[in-house]
Amino acid sequence: MAEDKFEHAVIDKLKSEGWEYLTDYSGVTVDWVHDHWRDILDANNRKRLEDTPLSDNEFEQVKLELTKNKTPYDAQLMLAGAGGVGTVPLNRDDGTQLELEIFYGDEVAGGHSRYEVVNQITFTDLATSLSSKRRIDIMLLINGLSVAHIEEKD
Numbered sequence: 277m278a279e280d281k282f283e284h285a286v287i288d289k290l291k292s293e294g295w296e297y298l299t300d301y302s303g304v305t306v307d308w309v310h311d312h313w314r315d316i317l318d319a320n321n322r323k324r325l326e327d328t329p330l331s332d333n334e335f336e337q338v339k340l341e342l343t344k345n346k347t348p349y350d351a352q353l354m355l356a357g358a359g360g361v362g363t364v365p366l367n368r369d370d371g372t373q374l375e376l377e378i379f380y381g382d383e384v385a386g387g388h389s390r391y392e393v394v395n396q397i398t399f400t401d402l403a404t405s406l407s408s409k410r411r412i413d414i415m416l417l418i419n420g421l422s423v424a425h426i427e428e429k430d
Contacts, residue, residue: 279429283413294391298394298417301397302397305398306398309394312417312420315420316420320419321376321377324377337366338366341366355378355379357379361377361381362379363375363377390418390420391417392416394414395412395415397412
């Protein structure tokens with residue numbers, strides 16, 4: 277089976293299992309995906325953020341916090357969180373500190389978590405890769421956070 281046909285078959289299977297295919301976020305750069313995740317963080321944490329969306333600086337802090345996870349085990353601990361709610365610490369621009377909710381373990385396959393799939397996402401300026409640019413075939417998002425990449429080979 278050709279790679280593109282296989283890719284669409286995987287997406288169709290995910291859709292049949294309840295994942296939403298985001299056509300508007302497919303074939304874009306990772307910056308678009310980050311903006312989507314930021315919108316979801318703002319919505320899911322509206323009360324914690326007191327209706328003040330994350331600033332650019334604050335969102336960069338959140339992304340930096342995730343890069344501290346050096347192993348899949350570290351990432352799992354962050355996602356599992358306390359009581360099944362994964363959080364990330366944030367120091368707001370005004371000096372207040374809080375925990376943003378990023379994942380709801382008790383809502384896997386239900387609740388208000390969002391399960392989404394996008395494809396052909398381009399990463400640019402990769403510092404630790406063999407090339408500075410890379411395209412991911414399929415990316416799975418939970419609450420806007422990329423949790424898995426699928427790379428297809430024929």
